[in-house]
Amino acid sequence: MFQKGLKNVVAAETAISLVDGEQGRLIYRGYNAKELALHYTFEEVAYLIWFGYLPGDQEKQIVSELLTNNRYLPFYMYSLIQTLPSDMGIMSQVRTALSALGTEEFGWKPTIEQAIRLTAVIPVITAMIYRKVNGKELVKPSKEMGHVENYLYMLTGERPSFAHTKALEAYMILTMEHGMNASTFTSRVVSSTESDMVSAVTGAIGAMKGPLHGGAPTGVIDMLNEIKDKETAETWIRQKLERKEYLMGFGHRVYTTRDPRAEALSEIVKQVGADDAWLELASYVEQLAVQLLEEYKPGRKLNTNVEFYAAAVMKAIDMSPSLFTPTFTVSRMVGWTAHVIEQSLDNTIFRPEAKYIGKQFEKLDLLGESRKAMEVSSLT
Incomplete structure (x- = not known):
């Protein structure tokens, strides 16, 4: 049976997560991801994803220490990052730098120790590249901060507020895992050849880099900036829909209800007290857009997705x-x-x-092909 893009084809069994589009649920190892984002830390949920159960106090301390102690780069990585071309995007530089970690330390057999190492080092690489691209001095990782707090610190050079850390932590928990998406499928395909973990996640980054998969919520921010206030919202949205243009932040390939990640993020952003005017506009636009989408595209069930409230978090x-x-x-x-x-x-x-749809010849006309080649040659 041919399914373009392998849509709805089951290619693997997994106990890691369940993406329930009909019910609007995202489950990590049996737990609702929304509740995990509201009540647990990044380190605790990472432990759950890797080991299959939530950590106790001692286990949480151990995994936190391992993540902290692995916030270092080999000396050659600093030179590599500094010499990467300036016209390479951040994602391309991250992909290239991470691949340079693929030494003999990472044999083909993947381990949780390797997973912790890569998870600990990817924010360090990202922050270093971001600051280099923007002409800023590199910030050394802190051993006194949690995973998300340290990432923000390395980006800005200043200790972030609790509100900012909490908001980003919720976002990072909710985007930590999401079933057999394009990048995850890529990582499993590479791993299935018995290649090493660094190769597998480097391939995944290549897939994430594509705008159809890792597309950022920039469009949502642009949309809200263009709308500006409640009074112009309905006219702006109607004009957009009448031109049959895509409304950023709405609709999802899987979820037919409101994206559960958007629900959790909307609660978190309200809790941490971000810009009230911005949030009020975002909430109003969300409700209005869902109504108008149903009017213009009845039955399509185009609800809010994670990008919409991710935009609110990023702006906050x-x-x-x-x-x-x-x-x-x-x-x-x-x-x-x-x-x-x-x-x-x-x-x-x-x-x-793969289904072959090209031409098929009974036999190769060598004389005819040779004559064509000579005719082309004489013309040039």
């Missing part, structure tokens, strides 16, 4: 748009590494078929 913490997809990547490293390990535990190499 004043994060540069150039960091949206890289930050998505920093969080998704946990999910990728968990899938690479799971693939290795019951491995079968991915080898789908």
Whole structure:
């Protein structure tokens, strides 16, 4: 059976997460991701994704210390990052730098220790590249801060507020894992060849870099900036829909209800007390847009997706748009590494078929082909 893009084709079994589009649920190892984002830390949820259960106090301390102690780069990485071309985007530089970690330390057999190492180092690489691109001095990682707090610190050079850390932590928990998406599938395909974990996650970053997968919520921010206030919202949205243009932040390939990640982020942003005027406009636009989408596209169930409230989080913490997809990547490293390990535990190499639709000749007319070649040659 041919399914373009392998849509709805089951290619693997997983115990890591469940993406329930009909019910609007995202489940990590049996737990509702929304509740995890509201009540647990990045380190605790990462532990759950890797080990299959939530950590106790001692286990939480151990994984936190391991993540902290792995915030270092080999000396050659500093030179490499400094010499990467300035016209390479941040995601391309992150991909290239991370691949340079693929030494003998990472044998083909993936381990949780490797997963922790890569998860700890990806925010360090990202922050260093961001500051280099913007002509700022590099900030050394802190051993006194948590995973998300340290990432923000390395980006800005200043200790972030609790509100900013909490908002970004919720976002990073909710984007940590999301089933068999394009980048995760890529990581599992590479892993299925018994290649190493660094190669697998480097491939995943290549997939995440594509705008159809790791597209940032920049468009949502642009949309809200253009709308400006409640009075102009309905006219702006109607004009957009009448021109049959895409409304950023609405609709999802999987969820037919409101994206559960958007629900959690909307609660978090309100809790941490970001810009009230911005949030009020965002909330109003969300409700109005859902109504108008149903009017213009009845039955399509185009509800709010994670990009909509991710935009609110990013604007609230004043994060540069150039960091949206890289930050998505920093969080998704946990999910990728968990899938690479799971693939290795019951491995079968991915080898789908392709339907040939090209020409078929009964025999090769060597004389005719030779004559054509001479005719072309004489013309040139």
